[in-house]
Amino acid sequence: MSTKTYKKSENQIAGELSDKMTIYQDCMNTFNELPVNAKRCRILISRLLRLLANGETFPESEATALFFSVSKLFQHQDDSLRQMVYLAIKELSSISDDVLMATSSIMKDIQNGSNLVKPNAIRSLTYVLDESTAFSAERLLKSAVVNKHPAVSSAALCTSYHLLPISETTIKRFSNEAQEAIVDLKQFPHSSMDNSEFYPNSTFISQYHALGLVYQLKKNDKMSLLKLVRQFAEANTLKNQLAKVQLVKLVNDLIHRDPQLFTQFQSLLDNWLTNKYESVQLETAKLITSFSINNSHLVSQELYISAINTLRSLLTVPRVTTRFAALRVLNRISINNPEKIMVCNPELESLINDSNRNISTYAITTLLKTGNAKNISSLVSTITKFIHEVSDDFKIIIIDAVRTLSLNFPQEWKSIVKFLIDVLKNGEGGLKFKNSIIEAIIDIVSFIPQSKELVLDNLCDFIEDCEYNEILVRVLHLLGKEGPFTSKPSLYVRHIYNRVVLENSIIRSAAVISLSKFALTKNDPTLKDSIVSLLRRIANDQDDEVRDRATIALELINASENKHSLVAEQLIQSKYYYDLNSLENKLTNYMSANDDSFKTPFDVSSIRKFTEDEVKAMKLKKKQQQAVGNNVENTKDAVVPGTKQTDNRIDNDTYQGANLQEHQEDLLETKYADELLSIEQFKEFGNLINSSKPIPLTEPEAEFVVHAVKHLFKDHVVFQFNVSNTLTNVVLDKVTVACSSEGDNQLEELFTLPIDRLLPNTEAACYVAYKKDEAFAMEGFINILHFTTRELDPETNEPFENDEGFDDEYEIDPIYLTAGDYVKSSFTGNFENTFAELPSEDVAVYNIKEDLSLQEITDKLILNTSCLPVSNTQFAPNDTNSHTLKLFGKSVFNGSKVALVVKMIKSSKGIALKAQGRGEDATLCADLVNNLM
């Protein structure tokens, strides 16, 4: 090879890669050359790997050929070439056939290779072995695990770990050796790397690998895991920090399996909080704080406080990652227990100006959550300075945090509104950012009525100079909705009409709708004439949509002259909102059915309507759950949001997932209601008034899984039992549920609709209908599932002809019709006033002996009463022994209001509750108060 061509090939690697085929050809030629040119081969392999790293791939035949040629290079003894060969084998094994042929060469290296290539050889085993050949490596791996050289031992442990899913039995055979490897502190031999300029330090990381492997082998054996923790926790046998963190995680695993174990680990955890490694401190603090979300009664106050203190000290270290990690944990705590981390506020405040924007944003959002009535205004002024300096993403996060803050501290609305208006007018930012501000403002207007006028005035100013159509339209809508009910509606009319004069057709149309709403203003009857004349002028607009809308509006306003006609009021200032899911569903059905080319008009009366307060209540409830939702992911069968908490910690970014689930829950509800109403027998009951959420009546893993839904009609109650058959070869015929009343018979059973046949792996509904005499009948029912089982013929998938089947029954949990079923959540802006105004009052006292935390009681109360927790009382503080919960709801029948104030005091004997209820309907109020638990 001349110097020239040699140089050329040398340069190629630096710049652009040559194309795939050239490299392939080069590799094939050079690898098969004899004698082997080690240097050139190593260059070519690295070039090939660069190609693969760039995402190129080879067809199977070519990859196999390459693999074959590469494995020929084993003939050459040079270790530095060999290391590259192993890399190539690892990469190529996934795309080529016959990888087994390299096994014998690899095994030879494991036995006789130098200490340099041995680990590489061992680690490549993962890629060439499969289920049938894994056993052949058993002896080699076993001796490598106990090898004194740390790199060899680590390689063998990792390989065993990778091989677990392929052949667990093989790996299990040397679990003793793996366990020894945890204790064995392997040092690098002094003369090991003669040929290298670097001197290895012994980090004992093979302890980490060994511990990880041993855990996987014993993960089903709680006792031996406990032994493992005891063995390594006390004595100072674990030197590696990764291994120590792994041990903390092991404790975490154990206490999540059995929370009672926590007490015996307390002192150990306390020690770990002051461990010399920050990673161990962090992991321990994570463990304690996340464990206490569900098991606060098991975690002692002192331990929790020292966990917080550890985090607090981590906030001040110079290392970015440590601060970041500690902040993440604190941020997570702030969602549920902001009061616990108030001690960290000074540190958090100093982090606002951290050079890492992630950290400063986390610090601010955490501070916003820990904020109390006293420091909000100073906080808000701090962010005002800060917000202009960060990117849009961070701005949105901050605005969201401010929004939650405003809902939690409604009394502080003034400074928050000032801040929001300021960033809205002066902040630089894209549509997404501005939209999030508008959303926050809309929330404030709807949940904090006092703020209305100030906000609307400022929004009027803002729309004079706004570049985004979307935002303008939303603001116009808000003005139209809220404006007519303010003290000086004429002011808004002027601003809205300005838009008609100055803006494009999209905004003009929105402005027309908005204007028309002012025509029916009660506060200022003179406005009507002005609006009419304005609309007449608009009716000559050049855009047809604008003209149409103006004409319709004029027509409706004229109709309102007639006092008996409600059309105008219903259409212009609608007080009701349709259940959109159900509406969409029905409309789709209507469109697709098309029986008589749309001669029968679409019937909207069957669709559920909500009043504004109800919609607000639903929104608020969702928002409250959303706040918790960051920590709580509802499990599939969790009907009790907030009580069945899984321990998944999800960061804000993933929240969309849960939202989707919520949406599906909504759809499910609509679906059940639709199914029910389509059944002939139920038509005479009239309109469906309320349905509960599905309640599980069996264990989720039972053979027959049953969920019940309670449907309320005016004089009737229908229980819907959704039965699913999880067996694979049995059908259930004539499935019924026999409900027998527990107490006095307030309800009169009418009929049962059985499921005729329930095929395997399907779900169907069985209904039981009752007539109720009293408005608020309450009763408990013991339920037994009756059915005839018949075996399926696997060939025809029909039951055997001569199989008579035999009758069977299956007991499921009882179902209760409670006062809460007659109530739905509703919103009130000023709970205290509403409460004082309600006429009838009832008081009841409860003593609860069970060992429950205040939060658990609170969750239970919210669920039982189906009321909306207001004034941010849905979170019970963990550090005091008393809490007051405020609940508000309305009767499902006539919308009469009911409000509850529940005071709870926790003592060593249990929890004492004093419930004070007030309502417009005395019976409902009394029923609710007396049936809290």
Add this chain to the structure above:
Amino acid sequence: MSGLSLYSVQSILILDSQGNRIYAKYYQPPPNVLGHNQHAAFTSFRENELFSSLKKQEDFEKRLIKKTHKQDSEVMLFENKLVFYREYIDLTIYLIGDPNENEIILQTSFNALKNSLELILNNGIDKKNVQENYDMVLLTIDEIVDNGIILETDSQTIASRVSKPPTNDNQLPLDFDKGLLGAWGFAKSKLQERLQQGL
């Protein structure tokens, strides 16, 4: 729960300043040892989804470089992953891990990556150097993370396990006699010099 699985690193990337790949590796651990709780299995299923095709990977890399270019924050949460990065003159090195993993552990591993590359690449970390010594870079990364498991965290140890390329094209037989004699002669003359100076 921050699972007990050893598979803590999801990906190691080296991208140039336009977001093009210099090196990219997405680790795909075997599916059924992901830890025993369903959630772990669920997220990593989604993770695999996210990185399942070359197109998705490259889109991810483009979004990543947009987010990190000229933003020296070292660590962040990005699309529900922990991302550790360091921007050099014309390239950025990334290490991406599970959001529930101990941040400091991942940082340790990332430091190992940075420091050992600094040791291996004598002339500093830049695009040209990485491409010229691609074999050493590959071996270094291979010694740091083994299919998602953190293998070693000490940069000296890692560097000591990375072999230099073979020096000669053709193996020249070494003349041992000459070499030893030469050394002896050199030592003798040096010793004499010293003795003379001392006297």
